[in-house]
Amino acid sequence: MAYICEDELLNIYNSLEPKFESLGIETEVALIRDYLLKVTLSEAGNTLGKLIIDYSPKKGSHKFRRDSDLSEAEFEQILSILGEQLPEKKTDGGHKPNKTGMVPGQGTPMEEVSERYRAYVDGSFIDGMVGYGAVVLDNDTIAAEISGCVDDPEAIGSRQVGGELQAVVEVLEWCKKNSISEIAIFYDFQNIEKWATGKYRTNTPMTQAYKQYIDECRVSITWVKVASHTGVKWNEHADMLAKNGARRLEQASLFDNGPSRAxxxxxxxxxxxxxxxxxxxxxxxxxxxxxxxxxxxxxxxxxxxxxxxxxxxxxxxxxxxxxxxxxxxxxxxxxxxxxxxxxxxxxxNSARAIYACDDKLLTHQILAGNQILMPKTIASPLVYPKGRVDEGLFIDKIEKVMSYPVVVKEAYGSFGEQVYLARDREELLALRKRLILVPHLYQEYIKSSYGRDCRLQVVGDKVVAAMLRTSAGDFRANISAGGSMTSFMPPASFINLAIQSARLVRADFAGVDMLFDEDGSPILCEINSNAHMKNIYECTGVDVVEHIIRYIKGKLLEGV
Missing domain, CATH: 3.40.50.20 (Rossmann fold)
Structure with a gap:
């Protein structure tokens, strides 16, 4: 028996599947009901968790939320891929946090916490590594910052949960070494307290060992539940330390005015x-x-x-x-x-971002479906060596989609090389025969942008420099191909397109090349993950390398 909105949910799923597939994320329908569909997401054989799609037939729209096995970090990245905004965050039971970050009805109320020492704990899971983090306060002064990586296989299998538990243990070990008899522990994962107090069953060796440690520990604990990722200063600080631990960074405090490790x-x-x-x-x-x-x-x-x-x-x-x-x-x-x-x-940049940019066809596949204007593009089908191919048959398909001249690009190429222009069928046939065993693509020729394009250098979520490139005698405007360059003040439409495109391929920094449509609006040409900086520096005076280094430093110290 079919579910009420099964067709609508499956249509949504089918529209999302190519986006995930182009990024190397495998999808599988895990559950379907009248108004809900769960999708299991996997990457390189590792299960990330389940994405939930809720459909409203009355509104004719859908929303996304994460299942309990999908981390918030992965969920945020997925929404970024899909071009969605994060939903308003709520805490357990649907309660919104109050000004202190406390969740009503959970843990000890903030005003009743009398302990001199307070610790905020958190765990993190990044790229297969589990980290723990904690900041211990003596009244409102930092007494200790604790951070590290958990190597236990069971902890790694439980993702950030292993880090959450280890953070508590490390805090209590600190208390023992410093003769502290009581402490308030602030946490955002409720099982930390539930397992420790016996309210939840401990049915794995890891949680059983944790419960036994708490039972045998002579430090008195007051448990305080806070809402996660709601701007609570010290909870965010513990989260930063946990992320540093997962990346095996030594502690680099944002709140310490003293010198930090290089x-x-x-x-x-x-x-x-x-x-x-x-x-x-x-x-x-x-x-x-x-x-x-x-x-x-x-x-x-x-x-x-x-x-x-x-x-x-x-x-x-x-x-x-x-x-x-x-x-x-x-x-x-x-x-x-x-x-x-x-x-x-x-x-x-990440391996995924470099791969997405290096393969020009993959770049267009990733950007498709996001309301980004691009030239019409057709991929050359895979041909095996010594295989028989009817080149003319495929050229017929190209001619149905675009007129001459036709731009032909090898999928992998830089500096305007491996880019050709076929003015008629004869030239196109010759190029196809020449490139038949090379991954390549065919693109619409943008006449309004002959010998003219622009590069916007994106770092993080900002365009830090831009230049206009022109050529009087070549349809390509690359400087290495003989073009000239001038500083360029890009309109908002160009800036927004550059930032959106870099975000979709998950690049930390990128050179985004754009063509000009007849009305002057931007047309995405390609994205370069390793764009050379000398030309844009000589043209604009902007040191993009300096921006990249500062961006990386900021990301690491923030634990993002």
């Missing part, structure tokens, strides 16, 4: 491109990092031998290495990037 990072570049043009970029990053008290070590991709040994990830290097706080991945070696992420390292 961050350390790697910049990975390609070992086959050791020309001055490419090495200059690496040295530029190192100088800018040093100015921000960050030690940035350069590594060629062929120095970091990505290996799987005894079923685990390893780097085969000539000498030992210290784990960095972050990696600027200034290359397109996706296999290496993915391995570094699997080993728990934070990459800027």
């Amino acid at each position: 961050l350390s990072g790697w910049i990975v570049y390609n070992g086959s491109l050791l020309t001055p043009k490419f090495l200059e970029q690496v040295e530029w990053f190192i100088r800018s990092a040093k100015a921000e008290n960050i030690e940035l070590k350069p590594y060629r991709n062929d120095e970091l031998g990505a290996a799987i040994i005894d079923g685990n990830w390893h780097l085969v290097m000539d000498s030992g290495y210290e784990r960095p706080d972050f990696v600027i991945f200034w290359d397109k070696d996706i296999y290496l990037a993915r391995q570094l992420e699997r080993m728990g390292l934070r990459l800027f």
